[in-house]
Amino acid sequence: MTTLLKSATIIDPQSPFHNQTKDILITNGTISEISDSITVNDEYTVVDLENLHVSTxxxxxxxxxxxxxxxxxxxxxxxxxxxxxxxxxxxxxxxxxxxxxxxxxxxxxxxxxxxxxxxxxxxxxxxxxxxxxxxxxxxxxxxxxxxxxxxxxxxxxxxxxxxxxxxxxxxxxxxxxxxxxxxxxxxxxxxxxxxxxxxxxxxxxxxxxxxxxxxxxxxxxxxxxxxxxxxxxxxxxxxxxxxxxxxxxxxxxxxxxxxxxxxxxxxxxxxxxxxxxxxxxxxxxxxxxxxxxxxxxxxxxxxxxxxxxxxxxxxxxxxxxxxxxxxxxxxxxxxxxxxxxxxxxxxxxxxxxxxxFGISENSINKDQVANLTLFNPKGEFEFSEENIVSTSKNSIFIGHKLKGEVYGIYANEQLVLK
Known part of the structure; x- marks a missing residue:
């Protein structure tokens, strides 16, 4: 499985690409390429989301x-x-x-x-x-x-x-x-x-x-x-x-x-x-x-x-x-x-x-295992019960103004988006 993250702003102080917007190609769970532009292949799963940011x-x-x-x-x-x-x-x-x-x-x-x-x-x-x-x-x-x-x-x-x-x-x-x-x-x-x-x-x-x-x-x-x-x-x-x-x-x-x-x-x-x-x-x-x-x-x-x-x-x-x-x-x-x-x-x-807690961490760089969070830091919204994915709905933040949006993750060779 090959996944391409298009125009992703990288937030990772340990990475040489920190604060840069790049295309990220992930092949079989490992970052195989990071560059300004990667040509889309028909076999790729392409993630092209508004103001996409990624972090570890x-x-x-x-x-x-x-x-x-x-x-x-x-x-x-x-x-x-x-x-x-x-x-x-x-x-x-x-x-x-x-x-x-x-x-x-x-x-x-x-x-x-x-x-x-x-x-x-x-x-x-x-x-x-x-x-x-x-x-x-x-x-x-x-x-x-x-x-x-x-x-x-x-x-x-x-x-x-x-x-x-x-x-x-x-x-x-x-x-x-x-x-x-x-x-x-x-x-x-x-x-x-x-x-x-x-x-x-x-x-x-x-x-x-x-x-x-x-x-x-x-x-x-x-x-x-x-x-x-x-x-x-x-x-x-x-x-x-x-x-x-x-x-x-x-x-x-x-x-x-x-x-x-x-x-x-x-x-x-x-x-x-x-x-x-x-x-x-x-x-x-x-x-x-x-x-x-x-x-x-x-x-x-x-x-x-x-x-x-x-x-x-x-x-x-x-x-x-x-x-x-x-x-x-x-x-x-x-x-x-x-x-x-x-x-x-x-x-x-x-x-x-x-x-x-002694958990290994990979930076966002070529040949590193892809363990990534995908999000958009822009935008404000009022948190409501509709935003709760959990079975129980007891959120302290219902009715509060919050900022940004989480798109999902890429980890263990799996892409999960909301």
């Missing part, structure tokens, strides 16, 4: 799919189509299924379900058995079967010694430990950011301190043990500052932030729309500005959609009892492009996540 394929490091156990929310097969049409050639799948992904057989199940898909799947194994936070799971066995990191999705490790032991143990096989930043005792029964909006609306608040005290603890433990720690989806100014200081000390710590925590604030609580109920919660404009600054100065390494489909029965209920989570892959790029340039987006959704 995007990698979403926090994706929840329902299968196994919650197939009504999303199946793996359909979720991979969502990823492809949203521009992601690789996704890391969280272990929050039933059963929890806490052993090698379940890791292999996820990988096998994605066989022959254009999107590569990388399971995140649970750090503790059944994600209960009591006993450490079979980390080494899971890594040998394909798990790329270990963490209990949206569940903090409350036992300090357990996290200490995990950080020490994982060094034996260069494992990456993830620790969700939330102190449950301080957060209590909070359902939204503790602040003016929650107070006005009578909602129980989750203070910034609940996140920051956990981040501080984790960094103290990391300094003691060594090893590699990834702190997913931070949401406050102080968290970013603590991680910035830890990096300056030379600690091997990385972190991510969810798209919605970078672009939206807790002002959206008015209206009690359960789609805006996420974990961590939307914070204030001050926090959002600090997170944006953290992305720009390199403190925050990764931007994730934190895609989490929730069925209507768990969202169309009273705000305080609705489940946390939003679908996010479909809106990730177009929401980010309202605040960041293309190089920043590609760095935080492709280059950095692959480096941190």
């Amino acid at each position: 394929g995007w990698f979403d490091t926090s994706v929840s799919l329902g299968e196994p156990g919650y197939e009504e929310r999303e199946t793996i097969q359909h979720g991979l189509q969502v990823a492809a049409k949203s521009g992601f050639t690789q996704i890391a799948i969280n272990p929050n299924t039933t059963p929890i992904i806490d052993n090698k057989s379940l890791v292999e199940f996820l990988i096998n379900k994605a066989t022959n898909s254009p999107v590569n799947v990388y399971p995140i194994g649970a750090l503790t058995q059944k994600s209960k936070g009591v006993e450490m799971a079979e980390l080494f066995d899971m890594q040998q079967s394909g798990a790329i990191a270990f963490g209990d999705y949206n569940k903090p490790i409350e036992n300090d010694n357990l996290l200490k032991i995990a950080l020490l143990y994982a060094q034996n096989f260069d494992g990456l430990v993830m620790s969700f930043p939330k102190n449950k005792k301080i957060a209590g029964e909070g359902v939204a950011n503790e602040g003016v909006n929650a107070t006005i609306l009578g909602l129980k608040g989750i203070p910034n301190l609940a996140e920051e005290i956990q981040v501080a603890r984790d960094l103290f433990l990391l300094e003691y043990t060594g090893g590699k720690l990834h702190i997913p989806t931070i949401s406050t100014e102080k968290s970013a500052q603590l991680i910035r200081e830890a990096k300056e000390k030379g600690l091997q710590v990385t972190c991510s932030v969810a798209v919605h925590n970078l672009t939206l604030t807790d002002d959206l609580l008015h209206g009690f729309d359960a789609n805006v109920k996420v974990n961590p919660p939307l914070r204030t404009r001050k926090d959002v500005d600090a997170l944006i600054a953290g992305v720009k100065d390199g403190t925050i390494d990764i931007i994730t959609s934190d895609h989490n489909p929730i069925d209507i029965e768990d969202k169309k209920v009273e705000f305080s009892i609705a489940k946390d989570g939003t679908v996010g892959m479909e809106s990730a790029f177009t929401a980010l492009h309202t605040i960041f340039d293309l190089e920043t987006i590609v760095n935080c959704m492709s280059t950095q996540p692959k480096r941190i």
Whole structure:
């Protein structure tokens, strides 16, 4: 199979063709030619789209799919189509299924379900058995079967010694430990950011301190043990500052932030729309500005959609009892492009996540394997339910003005266009 991408603007700082508009010829999954103009052959599949841009394929490091156990929310097969049409050639799948992904057989199940898909799947194994936070799971066995990191999705490790032991143990096989930043005792029964909006609306608040005290603890433990720690989806100014200081000390710590925590604030609580109920919660404009600054100065390494489909029965209920989570892959790029340039987006959704999670990356150059995202950065539109490809429709971005359009991907010798 030969595919020709016509007049594609290349966004790849590692490529000699960065910011240049070229024709790209892909033969049997490998880039065979890049030049100003390539003659069309009848046997070619030609992609000639308005203002076509290509970058190295995007990698979403926090994706929840329902299968196994919650197939009504999303199946793996359909979720991979969502990823492809949203521009992601690789996704890391969280272990929050039933059963929890806490052993090698379940890791292999996820990988096998994605066989022959254009999107590569990388399971995140649970750090503790059944994600209960009591006993450490079979980390080494899971890594040998394909798990790329270990963490209990949206569940903090409350036992300090357990996290200490995990950080020490994982060094034996260069494992990456993830620790969700939330102190449950301080957060209590909070359902939204503790602040003016929650107070006005009578909602129980989750203070910034609940996140920051956990981040501080984790960094103290990391300094003691060594090893590699990834702190997913931070949401406050102080968290970013603590991680910035830890990096300056030379600690091997990385972190991510969810798209919605970078672009939206807790002002959206008015209206009690359960789609805006996420974990961590939307914070204030001050926090959002600090997170944006953290992305720009390199403190925050990764931007994730934190895609989490929730069925209507768990969202169309009273705000305080609705489940946390939003679908996010479909809106990730177009929401980010309202605040960041293309190089920043590609760095935080492709280059950095692959480096941190140990995924090989190919530049856009001749004789390189083609792993590409296709998109158009121009144009504005209002995101609606019609833009949601996921089975579940719980998007936090419905009704928001977003920028650009994702066309699809080329990966694993397959072209997927919306």
